[in-house]
Amino acid sequence: xxxxTTALALGLVLASAAMAADYDKGASDxxxxxxxxxxxxxxxxxxxxxxxxxxxxxxxxxxxxxINGRTVTVSVQDDGYNPAKMLEQARRLVERExxxxxxxxxxxxxxxxxxxxxNQRKVPHLFLTTGASKWDDPExxxxxxxxxxxxxxxxxxxxxxxxxxxxxxxxGILYQNDDFGRDYLDAFVAELSDExxxxxxxxxxxxxxxxxxxxxxxxxxGADVFFNIASPKFAAQAxxxxxxxxxxxxxxxxxxxxxxxAVLEPAGLAYATGIISTQYLKEPTNPAYAEDADVAAWxxxxxxxxxxGSDGNWWDWSCYATAYTIEHILTQAGDVLTHxxxxxxxxxxxxxxxxxxxPGIAITTSPEDxxxxxxxxxxxxxxxxxxxxxxxxxxx
Amino acid sequence: MIMESTDMTEGRTGPHxxxxxxxxxxxxxxxxxxxLAATSGLEGYDLFLASSILSYAISAMGLNVLMxxxxxxxxxxxxxxxxxxxxxxxCIDRFAVPFTLTPVIAGIVGMGAGWLIGKPALRLEGVxxxxxxxxxxxxxxxxxxxxxxxxxxGGVQGLFLGIEPAPEWMGLDLDQSxxxxxxxxxxxxxxxxxxxxxxxxxxAWIATRDNxxxxxxxxxxxxxxxTRAFVFSVLACSVGGALQxxxxxxxxxxxxxxxxxxxxxxxxxVGGLCSPLLGPLLGAAFIVLVPNVTEEIWQGGSWAVYGGxxxxxxxxxxxxxxxxxxxxxxxxxxxxxxxxxTRYERK
Numbered sequence: 065x066x067x068x069t070t071a072l073a074l075g076l077v078l079a080s081a082a083m084a085a086d087y088d089k090g091a092s093d094x095x096x097x098x099x100x101x102x103x104x105x106x107x108x109x110x111x112x113x114x115x116x117x118x119x120x121x122x123x124x125x126x127x128x129x130x131i132n133g134r135t136v137t138v139s140v141q142d143d144g145y146n147p148a149k150m151l152e153q154a155r156r157l158v159e160r161e162x163x164x165x166x167x168x169x170x171x172x173x174x175x176x177x178x179x180x181x182x183n184q185r186k187v188p189h190l191f192l193t194t195g196a197s198k199w200d201d202p203e204x205x206x207x208x209x210x211x212x213x214x215x216x217x218x219x220x221x222x223x224x225x226x227x228x229x230x231x232x233x234x235x236g237i238l239y240q241n242d243d244f245g246r247d248y249l250d251a252f253v254a255e256l257s258d259e260x261x262x263x264x265x266x267x268x269x270x271x272x273x274x275x276x277x278x279x280x281x282x283x284x285x286g287a288d289v290f291f292n293i294a295s296p297k298f299a300a301q302a303x304x305x306x307x308x309x310x311x312x313x314x315x316x317x318x319x320x321x322x323x324x325x326a327v328l329e330p331a332g333l334a335y336a337t338g339i340i341s342t343q344y345l346k347e348p349t350n351p352a353y354a355e356d357a358d359v360a361a362w363x364x365x366x367x368x369x370x371x372x373g374s375d376g377n378w379w380d381w382s383c384y385a386t387a388y389t390i391e392h393i394l395t396q397a398g399d400v401l402t403h404x405x406x407x408x409x410x411x412x413x414x415x416x417x418x419x420x421x422x423p424g425i426a427i428t429t430s431p432e433d434x435x436x437x438x439x440x441x442x443x444x445x446x447x448x449x450x451x452x453x454x455x456x457x458x459x460x
Numbered sequence: 461m462i463m464e465s466t467d468m469t470e471g472r473t474g475p476h477x478x479x480x481x482x483x484x485x486x487x488x489x490x491x492x493x494x495x496l497a498a499t500s501g502l503e504g505y506d507l508f509l510a511s512s513i514l515s516y517a518i519s520a521m522g523l524n525v526l527m528x529x530x531x532x533x534x535x536x537x538x539x540x541x542x543x544x545x546x547x548x549x550x551c552i553d554r555f556a557v558p559f560t561l562t563p564v565i566a567g568i569v570g571m572g573a574g575w576l577i578g579k580p581a582l583r584l585e586g587v588x589x590x591x592x593x594x595x596x597x598x599x600x601x602x603x604x605x606x607x608x609x610x611x612x613x614g615g616v617q618g619l620f621l622g623i624e625p626a627p628e629w630m631g632l633d634l635d636q637s638x639x640x641x642x643x644x645x646x647x648x649x650x651x652x653x654x655x656x657x658x659x660x661x662x663x664a665w666i667a668t669r670d671n672x673x674x675x676x677x678x679x680x681x682x683x684x685x686x687t688r689a690f691v692f693s694v695l696a697c698s699v700g701g702a703l704q705x706x707x708x709x710x711x712x713x714x715x716x717x718x719x720x721x722x723x724x725x726x727x728x729x730v731g732g733l734c735s736p737l738l739g740p741l742l743g744a745a746f747i748v749l750v751p752n753v754t755e756e757i758w759q760g761g762s763w764a765v766y767g768g769x770x771x772x773x774x775x776x777x778x779x780x781x782x783x784x785x786x787x788x789x790x791x792x793x794x795x796x797x798x799x800x801x802t803r804y805e806r807k
Contacts, residue, residue, distance in 0.1 A: 104759065104762070105763055106717070106719070140759065141755070142759075142762065146714055146715055146717065147708070147711075148708045148710075148715045151710065152509070152512065156752075159503065159505035160505050172616075173616065173712040176617065176618055176712065177708065177710040177715075180620060181709075241607055242615060242616050243615070244616075270605075271606065
């Protein structure tokens with residue numbers, strides 16, 4: 065009896081040694097620990113709910129039994145949207161708390177502050193909620209990957225649509241004179257490949273009071289298409305002004321500024337009717353998704369685990385897709401919970417369908433392509449709601 | 461604001477008179493040794509935190525001279541912190557200046573800016589000066605973001621500081637190199653601050669604060685005293701900013717929100733006005749460490765806890781953390797020696 069027990073024990077030891085799990089700091093036989101840094105305080109604290117959302121999602125995962133028998137711990141930290149604080153928090157997570165990776169962070173300036181640090185440390189810096197195109201740079205920064213479509217991808221989608229459906233149009237562009245504006249503009253013009261289609265491109269600074277003179281210049285250029293690359297406040301002004309001066313065009317509006325309550329209503333719904341923009345997520349409030357399984361699952365998740373989540377803020381559902389993708393990668397990783405393996409899995413996603421993404425939009429990455437979502441659907445404002453039209457347009 | 465009347469001759473009277481000066485020197489030397497020893501004792505993240513705290517402490521030392529000793533209120537020294545940080549960043553980015561020297565250049569640039577702004581601003585008294593500096597702090601992030609200087613400042617993108625660790629034969633990694641540099645500047649500013657506040661300048665500052673008319677009658681040049689305090693505070697803030705930028709290795713407009721000025725103000729007052737070294741050091745540790753602790757206590761509501769802690773500290777002892785600390789040590793000493801001191805009476 066004793067002998068057989070010993071043999072059994074010895075056998076178990078040998079077996080477990082043979083299948084030895086491979087761990088980096090932050091993973092063990094019964095725990096996976098990762099961090100997320102969001103602005104819980106400060107001017108951008110509205111976005112902080114994504115951190116709560118990701119933590120809540122893994123509460124749900126843990127209640128279901130965890131991932132491959134491991135409990136997932138999410139350490140949510142506050143950066144107050146301050147780059148210096150972001151670095152402090154990232155160092156705390158990596159060096160003090162010893163997380164396996166950091167994921168789901170928000171903001172361009174803040175993530176810039178840790179871009180180099182994370183890559184020097186070779187700790188995965190995954191699925192950032194920021195639209196700058198610089199995150200997709202696997203050659204120089206092989207440990208950083210964004211999640212949401214970049215401004216550049218969106219700009220290319222508009223260009224492609226205009227080329228296909230109205231090749232003879234003249235385009236007037238209003239753009240914000242910073243990285244955000246130029247990301248859109250450069251990609252848009254490059255994709256048009258015919259610069260003579262641009263009748264005028266006029267910029268404004270965020271410190272300006274009004275953009276009336278810019279709008280007059282654009283009208284005088286004779287353009288019949290208006291591409292509005294503005295942040296919400298100025299986008300609303302531009303739409304209203306275009307209506308007031310009777311500049312009758314097909315209008316394109318960047319997704320950053322397509323909120324109905326913050327932009328279209330102040331601009332005047334009558335002036336906003338007919339505007340074209342893009343979307344890649346299912347809006348829980350849209351009647352079209354009343355029966356949708358994803359939206360039902362999100363609502364269930366929200367009521368049980370994430371009561372603070374709002375169905376009016378896109379980041380409160382986009383983070384659900386982010387968390388789902390993180391879960392997928394951790395499940396795939398099995399017992400090999402190393403930085404390298406996680407990055408390998410994250411950069412080899414093929415047609416992965418995350419919830420809340422529009423039908424036809426899937427996540428695809430490769431070691432050369434660190435842009436998970438590069439397809440969006442066009443939508444038109446009918447005076448009441450946004451309505452999707454046409455096929456999903458993919459650019460890569 | 462209740463301003464503790466700092467005894468100009470503090471440390472030179474009383475029963476410990478003959479002992480106190482060498483004892484204090486011994487204390488400073490010991491403290492510096494502890495800071496140096498920390499280089500090998502602490503690891504990356506802790507060294508980074510320590511560098512942050514000491515950079516803020518340098519700034520707070522300067523601001524304490526202005527607010528504590530000279531009695532002027534500034535709500536805008538974050539702007540000078542930003543000027544220092546950006547000067548360091550541009551020096552490294554454009555001119556490949558070794559990072560150890562950037563605080564010197566930052567200090568010169570900052571002092572220039574401080575003198576330009578201080579000259580007209582110092583005609584203003586009390587709340588008016590506070591408001592003028594407040595305007596400066598509000599304008600800073602916008603100016604840094606603007607396209608006007610984007611070629612130099614990197615605009616909204618900010619700038620990376622490419623910092624090389626000390627030469628290999630010194631056996632220091634990057635965090636240790638940065639930390640030692642910060643300690644060196646901290647030592648320098650501790651020395652400068654003590655010399656200034658204990659010397660004639662300090663007397664002029666205190667006299668100007670307590671009674672400008674009497675000070676003038678006694679022959680002090682009130683305007684010059686105020687300008688000097690202001691310029692010194694700006695110098696310290698720009699050097700602190702440069703060191704902080706070196707520690708973080710990145711600057712962006714969002715790193716210097718208006719709130720930074722309030723944080724510096726908090727560091728000075730919570731640390732303890734008129735405590736030239738201990739106060740700023742404790743205050744800097746407070747603004748760096750306490751938010752992390754309060755976040756553990758109540759995530760999402762951490763600033764409510766933080767605010768409560770500030771109110772608590774000031775309610776217990778208006779001389780701030782330094783006051784609490786000296787209170788405790790003198791109480792312990794009195795227990796041991798059986799003496800009583802009267803230094804903590806309010807006048």
